[in-house]
Structures are given as C-alpha cells and as structure tokens.
Amino acid sequence: MRQKFVTSRSPPRVHRVLSCVTLGALALLAARAHAAEPRITSAVPTAGGWQVAVQDIASPAFQLDGQAVTARRSAGGQGDGNTWDIPATDAAAAARLVIKQGNRDILALRLKADTPAAAPFSDWTVYHIMLEDFANGDASNDRAGLRRWVHPNYAGGDLQGVLGKVDYLKSLGVNAVWLSPLFAAETSHGYDVMNYYRVGDAVAVPRDRDAAMQLYHKTVDALHAAGIRVILDLPLNHASGSYERRDGDPQGLKPKATAAQQEAEKLWESWNTGFRFWNFQDAGTREFLTDVGRFWLTEGKVDGFRLDYVRGVPHDFWAEFYAAMKATKPDAFLFGEAWQDAAAPGPNAEDIATYYAPVPGIGPQFDGLIGFPMQMVMTEVFARGAGSATELEYWLQYTGALYGAQGQPVNFLDNHDMSRFLAWTGTQHGHERLLAALGFMAALSSPMVVFYGTETGINGGRPEAGFSDAGRIPMPWNSLDTRLIGRVAEILKARAQLPAITRGARLPLFCDDKVLVMRKQHQSGDVLVAVNLGEAERTVQLPAAAVGAGSGAWESVLGTSAPQVSGDGSINWTLPPLSTSWARHQVPVRAAAHAII
Ligand SMILES: [Ca+2]
Numbered sequence: 001m002r003q004k005f006v007t008s009r010s011p012p013r014v015h016r017v018l019s020c021v022t023l024g025a026l027a028l029l030a031a032r033a034h035a036a037e038p039r040i041t042s043a044v045p046t047a048g049g050w051q052v053a054v055q056d057i058a059s060p061a062f063q064l065d066g067q068a069v070t071a072r073r074s075a076g077g078q079g080d081g082n083t084w085d086i087p088a089t090d091a092a093a094a095a096r097l098v099i100k101q102g103n104r105d106i107l108a109l110r111l112k113a114d115t116p117a118a119a120p121f122s123d124w125t126v127y128h129i130m131l132e133d134f135a136n137g138d139a140s141n142d143r144a145g146l147r148r149w150v151h152p153n154y155a156g157g158d159l160q161g162v163l164g165k166v167d168y169l170k171s172l173g174v175n176a177v178w179l180s181p182l183f184a185a186e187t188s189h190g191y192d193v194m195n196y197y198r199v200g201d202a203v204a205v206p207r208d209r210d211a212a213m214q215l216y217h218k219t220v221d222a223l224h225a226a227g228i229r230v231i232l233d234l235p236l237n238h239a240s241g242s243y244e245r246r247d248g249d250p251q252g253l254k255p256k257a258t259a260a261q262q263e264a265e266k267l268w269e270s271w272n273t274g275f276r277f278w279n280f281q282d283a284g285t286r287e288f289l290t291d292v293g294r295f296w297l298t299e300g301k302v303d304g305f306r307l308d309y310v311r312g313v314p315h316d317f318w319a320e321f322y323a324a325m326k327a328t329k330p331d332a333f334l335f336g337e338a339w340q341d342a343a344a345p346g347p348n349a350e351d352i353a354t355y356y357a358p359v360p361g362i363g364p365q366f367d368g369l370i371g372f373p374m375q376m377v378m379t380e381v382f383a384r385g386a387g388s389a390t391e392l393e394y395w396l397q398y399t400g401a402l403y404g405a406q407g408q409p410v411n412f413l414d415n416h417d418m419s420r421f422l423a424w425t426g427t428q429h430g431h432e433r434l435l436a437a438l439g440f441m442a443a444l445s446s447p448m449v450v451f452y453g454t455e456t457g458i459n460g461g462r463p464e465a466g467f468s469d470a471g472r473i474p475m476p477w478n479s480l481d482t483r484l485i486g487r488v489a490e491i492l493k494a495r496a497q498l499p500a501i502t503r504g505a506r507l508p509l510f511c512d513d514k515v516l517v518m519r520k521q522h523q524s525g526d527v528l529v530a531v532n533l534g535e536a537e538r539t540v541q542l543p544a545a546a547v548g549a550g551s552g553a554w555e556s557v558l559g560t561s562a563p564q565v566s567g568d569g570s571i572n573w574t575l576p577p578l579s580t581s582w583a584r585h586q587v588p589v590r591a592a593a594h595a596i597i
C-alpha cells in the first residue's frame, strides 16, 4: 500500500540517530522508544463500506460504532496484504472505527464529520494569555498587591492591556481567549487565589473592587463584540494561604483546607508557595468551589473554564462540578489540565483517559483535556526533527482509542509551564517547523490553543524537558515579526473558514518517516492536508479512490502548490520542504447547493 502511494522516492526505514540529546530530553526519548507504531495507514470509503489498510497488526479485529464487524482481506490489497474490506450497509452513517487487540481498543478513527451539536468546541481557536506578560495597559497598577513571587520577566500586564489588543486578537483569527488567573493574588502568575470573587489589583484597578469589576466587564464585552469567547483559568485544587475567608466566601460556606497530598503539591509547598489545598472531603468546601464556577459563568459572563491541576481533585468532584456548570450554562466549555511533567506521553495519555471517563452515577467530568501527549510528540517530530511522521499518525489513533468516543483533546504546542516550541527547534528553520506544526494541529477536528507570542516567534532560550517558566516573556509589541504573524493568521483564518478542517472526518491516506497525508472529509467540500518533515521537496501520488473527490480541481489553501489531477483521477502533489499544505476540493456548484453545514 505504501509503495503504491509514493512515486518520487521511497526511502528505507533508517535507524534514527539520536544526536545532540540534552539531559532534559530524556523523558521525550523514553516516549520515542515506547512507540511501536502499529497503525491504520489508510481508510477509504467504498461502495460497500470501507477499505482499511493496517500496519504492524497481525490479526486486527474491527468495530464500527461499538459493533464487531467481520472484515475480509481485500482482493485489491497491496504489499503485505494487510488491507481489509469492512462491510457497512450505510457507510456514511458509521461514525467510529476501532481496532481491538484482545479486550483493548488500541486504535481509533472518526469516519464521519461531526455536527456542531455533537462537537460544539472543535472549532475553538484559543489564544492563551499570560496576563502578566501580554500587555501593560495601565502602569499605575504594576505590582499592586504582589507580595510574594513576581516573575523576573514581569511586564505589568493587565486587563486594560487585553482590552487594548482586542483588534489585534481579532486580526489574528482566534475566536477565544484563555486568561491566566485574574483573581486577587499575591504572585504575578495568579495561581495563589486570595479571593475568587475579586479581580486582582495588579491586573485591574487597585483597591477599588467595583472599578476593577467594571474594567473586567468592559474587557469581556469588547472581546464578545469581536466574536472572541472568554475562558478563565480557574485553580480549584489550591488557593493562597492568605485566602480572604470572609470576603471571599460570600455564601458563608466556610471552605476548609488540607495539607499537600499529591507529590506535586508537596513539591510546591517546598517552594514556599504558601498555597492552601482545598479539602474535598468537606461538603461546604465543595459547594463553595461550585458557587465560584456559577458566579463567573453568570455574573462574569464567561464562556468556559480551563481547570488547573485537575489531578489534585477527586474525580467525583469534577463530575459534580461539570453537571452544575452545564445546568448553569449548557454551552460552557470545561477543559482540564492533567499533566505529569516528568512522564512520557504514554503514562500521561493513560492518566488523561481517566478524566474522559464518566463517573458512574454522576456523569462526565470535562468536555476536553489538554493534549499533553500529542504536544510532546509534536515537539519531538516537528520542533526537534527527531521523530517520524508515522508517530503523529500512531499517536492520533492511539489516543483516539484510549480517550473513547467522547474524548476530544485540546491541542497545543506549548504553554506557560514548559519550554516554548521554538526553544526546541534550534536556529535552523525554526519558523518553518513552527508553521508546519501549527498547520498540522490546526487541521485536526479539535479545539486548539496558541500560547501568546508564538505568532511573533518568542522562543524563550534554552529548552528544558518538563516544567519551565522561561518562556514567560513580555510580548514584544515594539518589535513584532509581522511576516510570521501574517503566516500564523493565514492558518488560523483558513481553519475558521473550512468546516472540513474543524469538523471533518479524518481519513489517513499515507504516512512514512517524512510525509503524512490525510483527508478531511465534509459535505461542504473535502480538504487534503499534507505534512512534509523533510528538508527536501517531495511529490506524493494518491489514488483516485483515496481522494474520492470525483471531478473537479483542487485549490491550494495553505502552501504553494495544489494537487494535480491526472486523467485516471489520481493526484500528484508536490510538497515543499518542512511544510504543511492544505488543498480544498472545489465542489461543483450543484453539489455545493445541497451541502448544508
Ligand atoms: Ca499594569
């Protein structure tokens, strides 16, 4: 199958030499060794169902939408013969293909486009703002109330600064922002909340609670008017040891604290953070924290929460909190951070899966979890140039199976707790690697996050594996890289315009060490997405049945070349080095008229 797809060259699978390994990269390397990479190499709809090619799985057992199906070896199969015809009386209705080994789901693909109702957040493109670093709109509040840790790079950023950049955010093509904790706090990062019901002095108006709240509302209203949703970063595991018990507990629920319990919490305590850890055995504390969520969804008019350090909080609380928030605001987006910074993608993925699982008797815990495993793999493959494109395909399928039918990752390349993507690329082709990664990530039917400053090339210096706050750097408003910003905006805006990209089925077409091609299938018109990790141009050939578009041309959406259609309907597509390209099928006018999105 693989030979059939590539004409220009078919390199032998070379042993990957792991050179220039920093000590800090060991966790990532451990992950590499773990990846066996069995995978579905292509999935093509046929008249009677699906033709699916697999690799490195001796006897695959298939399920469609939870039902076992009997697959037959495909007569037309190539290569190792591991191509299967999967019958489906109504192929268009089948939503999810799973490959099982024993009792375990090992790989999964979504074969059907999602409706906005089924996947309401998959088109969210979130800009992650670290308030202290993003924009200083008011020098008079700088450092107000910050009596504990202030980051050496503290730039005085605040809500007035965000308000002044609404047009910038809109021009970048994002449709949501995630604001770092904006509550009263004594550190510049704000994760030590002193009062969940008060906006912090250093990010708003010092010592004037009402004026601070007015500025908050003005900022939220301006973002909403620009079509940008607002997500608050909400730490519920812990708060400041100097929490304002009376004023910060307007309901009189008397929240109780405990000593640090998890290893991570004990580490933070050793840093003298002064955190208190909420006691989830206490009913009043649980009701208090739930009330905090309700307050910000209603009075605060926010569109969702990024829930901090979910690993420190019991699953049953998350399920109760989820139910309470959905009862308050059904379309709120609730996504969590479950991360073990010293662990490889595999253990992280298994842990994350426990937060996708509904709690028996209560219900779901989250709409999504931040996609740390894919972030690690993308860093390895795109930034470090050390992995193979097949790892991207494997990890998408593997986590798709592990997270279950409802599991929707919130994808990202880097954040405030780790080295930036561009710290890992070295000095060669960093921007090309970044844009290739963004183009790939943006093409997945999932919400995604861009960390502030990524678009202007903030790199944050030397990379470190695991936790690092070195990427928290002031946004360089006086020296923006307008060329890079334009290219990032091009990706984000193209994503916003193409339902195939944000909601389409994802059908793998081809993958080898350097190249990955997938088809995003949607009734409004398919999009082909191709990644070339190589430093040389590559031409891929895709059979007519795989691209399935019938007549009509392909137009380039991202990148410099469009697929060329041959007489037999197959296409040749020349991919520039270190790039991700998107091409859109031009749906004939008559067909397009029937494509209701
Ligand atoms: Ca300020």
Ligand SMILES: [Ca+2]
Pocket: 237, 261, 262, 265, 277, 278, 312, 313
């Ligand atoms: Ca805890």
